[in-house]
Amino acid sequence: xxxxxxxxxxxxxxxxxxxxxxxxxxxxxxxxxxxxxxxxxxxxxxxxxxxxxxxxxxxxxxxxxxxxxxxxxxxxxxxxxxxxxxxxxxxxxxxxxxxxxxxxxxxxxxxxxxxxxxxxxxxxxxxxxxxxxxxxxxxxxxxxxxxxxxxxxxxxxx
Amino acid sequence: xxxxxxxxxxxxxxxxxxxxxxxxxxxxxxxxxxxxxxxxxxxxxxxxxxxxxxxxxxxxxxxxxxxxxxxxxxxxxxxxxxxxxxxxxxxxxxxxxxxxxxxxxxxxxxx
Amino acid sequence: xxxxxxxxxxxxxxxxxxxxxxxxxxxxxxxxxxxxxxxxxxxxxxxxxxxxxxxxxxxxxxxxxxxxxxxxxxxxxxxxxxxxxxxxxxxxxxxxxxxxxxxxxxxxxxxxxxxxxxxxxxxxxxxxxxxxxxxxxxxxxxxxxxxxxxxxxxxxxxxxxxxxxxxxxxxxxxxxxxxxxxxxxxxxxxxxxxxxxxxxxxxxxxxxxxxxxxxxxxxxxxxxxxxxxxxxxxxxxxxxxxxxxxxxxxxxxxxxxxxxxxxxxxxxxxxxxxxxxxxxxxxxxxxxxxxxxxxxxxxxxxxxxxxxxxxxxxxxxxxxxxxxxxxxxxxxxxxxxxxxxxxxxxxxxxxxxxxxxxxxxxxxxxxxxxxxxxxxxxxxxxxxxxxxxxxxxxxxxxxxxxxxxxxxxxxxxxxxxxxxx
Numbered sequence: 068x069x070x071x072x073x074x075x076x077x078x079x080x081x082x083x084x085x086x087x088x089x090x091x092x093x094x095x096x097x098x099x100x101x102x103x104x105x106x107x108x109x110x111x112x113x114x115x116x117x118x119x120x121x122x123x124x125x126x127x128x129x130x131x132x133x134x135x136x137x138x139x140x141x142x143x144x145x146x147x148x149x150x151x152x153x154x155x156x157x158x159x160x161x162x163x164x165x166x167x168x169x170x171x172x173x174x175x176x177x178x179x180x181x182x183x184x185x186x187x188x189x190x191x192x193x194x195x196x197x198x199x200x201x202x203x204x205x206x207x208x209x210x211x212x213x214x215x216x217x218x219x220x221x222x223x224x225x
Numbered sequence: 226x227x228x229x230x231x232x233x234x235x236x237x238x239x240x241x242x243x244x245x246x247x248x249x250x251x252x253x254x255x256x257x258x259x260x261x262x263x264x265x266x267x268x269x270x271x272x273x274x275x276x277x278x279x280x281x282x283x284x285x286x287x288x289x290x291x292x293x294x295x296x297x298x299x300x301x302x303x304x305x306x307x308x309x310x311x312x313x314x315x316x317x318x319x320x321x322x323x324x325x326x327x328x329x330x331x332x333x334x335x336x
Numbered sequence: 337x338x339x340x341x342x343x344x345x346x347x348x349x350x351x352x353x354x355x356x357x358x359x360x361x362x363x364x365x366x367x368x369x370x371x372x373x374x375x376x377x378x379x380x381x382x383x384x385x386x387x388x389x390x391x392x393x394x395x396x397x398x399x400x401x402x403x404x405x406x407x408x409x410x411x412x413x414x415x416x417x418x419x420x421x422x423x424x425x426x427x428x429x430x431x432x433x434x435x436x437x438x439x440x441x442x443x444x445x446x447x448x449x450x451x452x453x454x455x456x457x458x459x460x461x462x463x464x465x466x467x468x469x470x471x472x473x474x475x476x477x478x479x480x481x482x483x484x485x486x487x488x489x490x491x492x493x494x495x496x497x498x499x500x501x502x503x504x505x506x507x508x509x510x511x512x513x514x515x516x517x518x519x520x521x522x523x524x525x526x527x528x529x530x531x532x533x534x535x536x537x538x539x540x541x542x543x544x545x546x547x548x549x550x551x552x553x554x555x556x557x558x559x560x561x562x563x564x565x566x567x568x569x570x571x572x573x574x575x576x577x578x579x580x581x582x583x584x585x586x587x588x589x590x591x592x593x594x595x596x597x598x599x600x601x602x603x604x605x606x607x608x609x610x611x612x613x614x615x616x617x618x619x620x621x622x623x624x625x626x627x628x629x630x631x632x633x634x635x636x637x638x639x640x641x642x643x644x645x646x647x648x649x650x651x652x653x654x655x656x657x658x659x660x661x662x663x664x665x666x667x668x669x670x671x672x673x674x675x676x677x678x679x680x681x682x683x684x685x686x687x688x689x690x691x692x693x694x695x696x697x698x699x700x701x702x703x704x705x706x707x708x709x710x711x712x713x714x715x716x717x718x719x720x721x722x723x724x725x726x727x728x729x730x731x732x733x734x735x736x737x738x739x740x741x742x743x744x745x746x747x748x749x750x751x752x753x754x755x756x757x
Contacts, residue, residue, distance in 0.1 A: 072235045082251040092260055093496060098487060099266050099445065102247075106273050113240065113284045118298050120478045124274075125302050128485025129267060130309045131228045132515060135492055137262050137313040139508065141320040144327065150261045151329050157256035160251040168245030172238045179237065180287040187474040189535060191292045192299065200296055207303045214307035218262055218314035224321075 072112040079105030092146040096134050103127045114184035124161055234330035240281035247274035263315045265309065272305045351550070352378060378470040383458045385639075386606055393605045394421040397650055404654030433594030440497040447494035448592065448599035454483035454490075454625025455603050458610040463538040474727075476537040477525050478655040480614055484521070484569055487607075489513040492678040495588035496602075499682050506587025507630040509577055509654050509661055515568060522564040523676035524558040527683045528618055529556060541622035547697055550621040555707045557679045557712035559619045565654055566611045568664065573606060574656035575664055610676075612645035613638070620645070670723055675715055682711060 082102035086095045103126040110119035138146070196204050248271050255267030283294025285301045320326050340443050341353065353374050360370045393411075395418060402409030410417035434445055461476040463469045473479055495507020531554060532543040544551055552559055568575040577587070589600045616622060620641050623634030659667070686704050689695070695751045 069233065069235055071230075080243065080246055080250070083247055083254075086254055086263075086266060086270070087250065092263065094443070095263065095266065097493065099270070102270065103273065104245075106277060109240075109243075109277060110232055110280055112235070113280050113454065114299075115280045115284070115295055116479070117332055117475050118276075118280060118295050118302075119301060120475050120482050122297065122300060124478065124482040125306055125486055126269070126273070127489065128482060128516070128518075130306055132236050132488055132492075132511060133313050134262060134266065135489075135511075136508075137265075137316055138503075140317050141262070141326055143279075144260060144320065144325055146260070148263060151259040151327075153259045157253050160256065162255040163250045165245055165639050167238055168248065169242050172241035177237055177285070178287040179285055180291070185284070185292070188292055188295055189478075193294050195290070195292055195296045196299070198299075199290075203300055211303065211307050218310045221314035221318045223232045223313070 068112060072109060075105050075108035075112060077103075079109060092138055092148045093135075096138060096149050097130065099134070100127050100131045103131065114186060117189040124200055237281055237285040240285075241278055244278040244281065247271075247277065259275075259327050259329060262313070262317070262330060264328060265312050265316070268312075269305060269309060272301060276301055323328045342700075347629065348467055348475070348646060349381070349576060349635065351463055352469065374518055375470065379460075380551075381609065381701070382470055383456070385457060386609075389609050390423040390602050390605050391425075393609065396467065396646075397605070399751070400650045401654050404651070423642075428595050428598035429541060431594035432644070433590070433596050435590050435703075436499055439499045439591060443497035445495050445596070447490055447497060448596045448603075450493070451487070451490045451603050451622060452488050452599065452606070455606040455610055458483050458607075459613070461537050461615055462613050463541050464623050465675055466634065468623075468635060469538045472538050473536060475530055475535050477535045477540075477618075481522055481525065482520070484739060485518055487569070491588050498588070498591035500591055501586050503590045506577075506590070510571065513575065513577065513661065513664055513668075517565045517568045517672075519563050520668060520672035520676045521569065523673070523680060524561040524565070525618070527558045527676070527679045528555055528685050530680070530687060537617050537622075540619055541624055544621045545624040547701060549701070550618045550619065552621075554701065554708055554755040555619065555679075555683075556709055557675060559615070559680070560712070560716065561676050562616060562619075564666075565672060566639060568648060568668070570607050570611060570649070573607065573653040574659050575659050577664070607647060607651055611641060612642045612649065612696070615645045616641035671719065678711075682708065708743070 079102045082105060084217040085098045086102070089098060090156050104123060107122040107127070110116075110122060132149045250335070251267045251270030251272075251274055253267070254270060255264050258264055258267065279294045279298050283291055283298075316326050319331065323331065325331075356377070357370050357374050361367075374505050398420065399409030399417065410420040411604060413423050414418040427556065435441065441692075458480055460468070460474050461471075462719055489512070492507050495503045495510075498504070500623075530549065532540045532551070534540060534543065540551065571577075589597055592600060606725050616638060623629055623638045629637055633700040690700050690704075
């Protein structure tokens with residue numbers, strides 16, 4: 068379990084780092100897909116089976132395809148994955164974020180539960196989606212309809 | 226306070242640090258890349274890092290309804306999908322009008 | 337857990353596996369090693385099946401397609417052409433696997449390898465027997481759908497890496513087709529999951545065993561939608577615009593030759609068997625067949641059902657002409673999707689009726705079966721009539737011209753023309 072977690076986490080962070088480094092935009096998209104799949108694996112080591120499968124289905128199956136289509140529909144743009152002028156400030160900011168998160172993670176006194184892993188999360192998530200969280204659920208469906216209509220309207224060639 | 230040493234089990238701090246590193250990488254990609262689609266890739270990476278920390282909290286932290294983290298993650302994935310669709314439609318629309326999606330050149334609103 | 341059958345009861349090979357696990361625990365092996373070894377044994381069995389079935393299917397498909405096209409299939413190599421797959425494999429292995437100079441080297445080589453991963457992973461959740469599931473996931477159905485949705489990415493990888501605009505065009509068309517047909521497939525399986533109350537495939541087979549019937553009788557519309565959607569997802573005829581030899585000359589695998597092309601060909605067969613196995617376990621009862629599995633081993637019956645579904649897929653390929661890509665899209669969005677939505681509405685109503693009034697299964701399930709079948713037939717026929725392009729209905733027997741209601745070209749209107757006749 069521990070080896071699995073560290074291997075998958077290493078894969079994910081390595082793929083994310085390669086997104087920065089690689090010199091071809093489509094290779095960067097492929098590394099992004101690899102990091103999505105790696106995160107799904109990390110979810111499984113944290114006993115979140117339903118969320119892991121949803122992650123592969125939605126992220127690696129749909130959002131990745133969206134990105135590929137966006138790259139393909141913009142043929143005259145630069146595909147060399149270059150950096151813009153904000154390189155150094157972005158680096159500084161990322162470093163600050165890492166130090167901040169590490170400090171908070173290590174210094175806070177988390178109220179750890181003693182329980183082990185979850186059994187099967189799908190049924191419980193389903194019940195939670197229709198009893199306590201039914202309003203966000205319905206609003207999410209309205210949001211998806213709005214996003215669909217918005218995306219179609221934005222790319223219509225009129 | 227536990228040190229991030231390789232213990233016999235995975236601790237909350239280790240997962241949070243992995244999430245933090247992913248978030249920082251996503252932040253760098255979102256801020257420092259020239260292509261508009263690369264910026265959106267960074268945003269998706271940041272959302273994934275946040276999902277990872279939510280799942281970690283749901284797994285390790287004491288709570289009366291521990292699976293709320295998972296529900297939250299499902300909603301974040303949904304919103305991320307909707308936002309990716311609209312954002313990429315925007316990128317394609319901008320490309321059609323301006324001919325490029327180089328964020329250095331999309332500076333009409335700059336003072 | 338006590339073993340209820342002796343280990344040599346090969347009607348369910350899980351008995352032997354459980355006996356092995358117990359023997360390992362007796363010699364104080366750690367739990368991880370027991371789990372890994374039993375899993376490894378199962379994985380070896382599954383991979384053996386996958387390998388053998390690829391070889392067998394090459395022969396089966398070519399002979400059957402030949403018979404359907406009123407010719408014999410391959411019959412030169414060995415009795416009845418049984419050595420044809422071996423010859424195919426040898427030919428592909430000794431062919432030069434060309435890589436175009438400007439092709440994206442690593443992605444070009446990786447694509448046919450990576451496309452095998454979802455195909456083989458799909459076999460992990462199939463229930464071969466009551467205790468013979470390699471990975472009894474609680475989210476088995478969703479797992480299969482997630483694997484299916486990654487296929488589109490790998491097709492794109494293959495098409496893009498070829499550095500060939502026709503390959504890229506073919507890959508884009510195929511991706512559009514694949515993501516369109518995911519939605520009716522997901523919705524039809526949602527109806528199945530809602531009806532049986534569980535997402536794990538062995539749970540669905542247990543549901544069919546408990547209520548002593550196949551899910552085919554309760555969800556015919558879901559079966560039809562899933563079958564048609566899967567035919568397209570597999571890039572098989574009548575939807576093989578990916579490899580339409582006459583149109584786009586092999587689409588996303590134009591530039592592949594030798595064993596790399598062989599891998600694409602093999603993965604199509606493995607995917608067909610995986611989908612046939614999913615249909616067999618979800619709708620046709622898997623290893624359970626009205627009590628026949630007491631005499632014949634359950635996994636043999638399951639393999640028989642897999643080949644029955646595969647025969648159906650070959651039948652589609654041999655009989656139907658190829659769709660145009662816009663016809664395919666229209667079929668998914670305008671025909672399959674509304675029917676899948678109506679099916680879900682129906683299933684939700686039925687489940688509510690079943691739960692709310694606390695009816696017994698014996699009273700309520702036959703009614704559901706009849707209602708579902710009637711509605712499935714009415715929907716398919718009615719919606720097809722509404723959605724189809726208008727075509728002329730020719731008269732079946734000789735009739736006088738004034739009786740035929742054919743719209744004549746108007747010079748002053750059709751009425752004037754018909755009145756003049």
